[in-house]
Amino acid sequence: MVRYQKLGRVELNVIHLERSRRFYEEVVGLQYVDTGADGGIRLRCDHDHHNLVLHAAPDAGLRCAGFMLENVAQFEPLIERLTRAGLEVHEIEADTCRARAQLRAVRIFEPLVGATLEFYVPLPDSERPFQPSVARIQRLGHVVFNTPDAARAIEFWRDVLNFRESDSLGEFVTFMRCWPSPWHHGIGIARFERHCLHHVNFMVTEIDDVGRALSRLKAASSDVVFGPGRHPASDSIFLYFLDPDGLTMEYSFGMEAFPEAHPREPRRMEPTPGNLDYWGSVRDPRCFTGAGANATPELVGEKA
Structure with a gap:
């Protein structure tokens, strides 16, 4: 079985x-780290080398999601599973890995969520202290994909990638954890008419980080599009807002943690307003709809 540490990185156009x-x-x-040879601006929100990469592009959207494996021994079962599923696995060159503070990395294009994915192990000396600034961000929390083929995507992430289901809201969205990471979800798969980014989450250290963000977002002319509220599924307090290109971002505080052995069974909850938010906030229609299509390997301009 493939074992993960967490969602480690998101790249945005x-x-x-x-x-x-x-x-x-x-x-x-987030904290600026450096600018890569490809022009991507690398930032971080925890002790990792980087967690977010920004790339200049004509259209905004998801470029890549990177998942940190537990150790290098996980590459063999992962590649075997991906190859058996008919996907082409691209090994990333050693020089590129070193520039990204990675020991090893592979990349695929996953057609069911319509996104480029990377699986990697960081260099052992790549961690460094992180000093929060305007928000006490704890970590990159999760990424949720919009897809018109949600049912088959859930099967792929469960049966091939070995993610575990935590909960679902009807056919609307399914939350999955990067097993054996304990957090309720590292990804979500949402049913939508096209492949695009649903949202990216940053988990904060205290509930006050959510409250203080309201004034800061208003001053920056960033629209709050859902919340503050509380999700019944994960028990997280949330606040969704738009970045300058209309991509949905989230701050959240608190989340259910699962034991590795003998976790509770996943729940299927009705997608009612009360099951989206205990507190009854109203979602702006712009929330979760993405700004553009996910970047395909051709648009990214690279296979690995």
Whole structure:
């Protein structure tokens, strides 16, 4: 079985690179790391080398999601499973890995969620202390994919990638954890008319981080599109807002944790307003709809 540490990295295509950098540094609270050889701006929100990469592009959207494996021994069962599923696995060159503070990495294009995925192990000396700024971000929490083929995507992530289901809201969205990571979900798969980004989550350390964000987002002219509220499924307090390109981001505080052995069974909850939010906030229609299509390997301009 494939074992993961967590969702480690998200890469976004953005229209105005410097504008987005300022937003994610000054408003969201990430820390600038460096600019890669490909022009991507790398930022972080915890002790990892980087957790978010911004790339200049004509259209905004998801470029890649990166999942940190538990150790290098996980590559063999992962590649075997992916190959058996008919997917082409691309090994990332050693020089590129070193530039990204990775020991080893492979990349695929997963057609069911319509996204490029990367699986990697970081270099052992790549961690460094992180000092929070405007928000006490604890970690990159999760990414949720929009897809018109949600049922088959859930099967793939469960049966091939070895993610575990935690809960679902009818056919609307299914939450899955990066097993054996304890957190309620590291990804979500949402039913939608096209492949695009649903949202990216940053988990904060205290509930006050959610409250203080309201004034900061207003001053930055960033629209709050859902919340504050509380999700019954994960028991998280949440706040959703739009980045400069209309991509949905989330702060959340608190989340159910699962034991590795003998976890509770996943629940199927009705997608009612009360099951979306205990507190009764109303969701803006712009929330969760993405800004553009996910970047395909051709649009990214690379296979690995």
